[in-house]
Amino acid sequence: MRKREDYEEENSEMEEDEALDESVLEKSPEGMTLLDIPGIGAATAEKLINAGYRNMMSIAVATPGELMEVAGLTELAAKKAINYARDKLKMSFESADEVLKKREKIEKIKTPSEELNKLMGGGFETCAITEAFGEFGSGKTQLANVLSVYVQKLNPDYNVVYIDTESTFRPERIVQIAKAAGLEPERVLKNIKVARAYNSDHQMILAEKVEELIEKNNLPVKLIVVDSLTAHFRAEFIGRGTLADRQQKLNKHMHTLMRIADKYNLAVFVTNQVMAKPDIFFGDPTQAIGGHIVAHASTYRLYLRKGKKGSRVAKLVDSPNLPEGEAVFYVDENGIRDK
Structure with a gap:
């Protein structure tokens, strides 16, 4: 598993953290929200939420182009955010009996x-x-x-x-x-x-x-x-x-x-x-x-x-x-x- 530091990236449009109503943040089963993703602060999180990206899963299944368009991220920052979300959610294979359940x-x-x-x-x-x-x-x-x-x-x-x-x-x-x-x-x-x-x-x-x-x-x-x-x-x-x-x-x-x-x-x-x-x-x-x-x-x-x-x-x-x-x-x- 890669460390969080591996994803750290200075985004040209990185914002100062502003007040964000945390009640709108949806937690993943692991208890994580958008603010736990490196490179995503309060202002960017608000843009993502307004565009329908409310949780880690929505970021994990997004494309870099989508995040660039709705949140103003650079391509590299968008890719790193997506990869980080995918790693944390452990998106991989599951057994057929789990699918059946x-x-x-x-x-x-x-x-x-x-x-x-x-x-x-x-x-x-x-x-x-x-x-x-x-x-x-x-x-x-x-x-x-x-x-x-x-x-x-x-x-x-x-x-x-x-x-x-x-x-x-x-x-x-x-x-x-x-x-x-x-x-x-x-x-x-x-x-x-x-x-x-x-x-x-x-x-x-x-x-x-x-x-x-x-x-x-x-x-x-x-x-x-x-x-x-x-x-x-x-x-x-x-x-x-x-x-x-x-x-x-x-x-x-x-x-x-x-x-x-x-x-x-x-x-x-x-x-x-x-x-x-x-x-x-x-x-x-x-x-x-x-x-x-x-x-x-x-x-x-x-x-x-x-x-x-x-x-x-x-x-x-x-x-x-x-x-x-x-x-x-x-x-x-x-x-x-x-x-």
């Missing part, structure tokens, strides 16, 4: 559809991103509404962060579903924090602010909904010339959501738009927007489509542990149901 803490949000729950291995997992893609009217937003209500059946104190990009959130619909679920509508509505995202940058900032809601406001957030994930990105980045920039931003956004899901043991549910590939002559030409970036970043991928006699068909097309399969459900005034 951690997964025992994962919760699953059940819906009123037993068929859908079965398809999802018992429900929608925390510490995971579930993507639901499909054409207009396939049931994506309805499923988002149902999850926003039924997560509160796990615990009536659980909160939901709902990022609405297409102005489709309707509290009246939540009231209908809550009544059918046997929950108090007023309480359910109070536990859902809704934000309207007006562009892709705003959408990304709102996702980053979820940590602030959890840390500063002590909100027990258990579900983040982004409806829809790609609408703004699709509208703002037009043409092949902008594809690389779009994918880079989407990648950062998805990684932010995954980091928050993993750190706070919460579920992320994102809806996604689709397009028809003109070069496919056999089979279903429907393809989700976002390409491989969204596909790889999503833990579970559900393809929703309209079925016969008003039904909806959910097909699990990707999962790390579940087989591909389909579930048929119906959308009604109470939310969703089996036949």
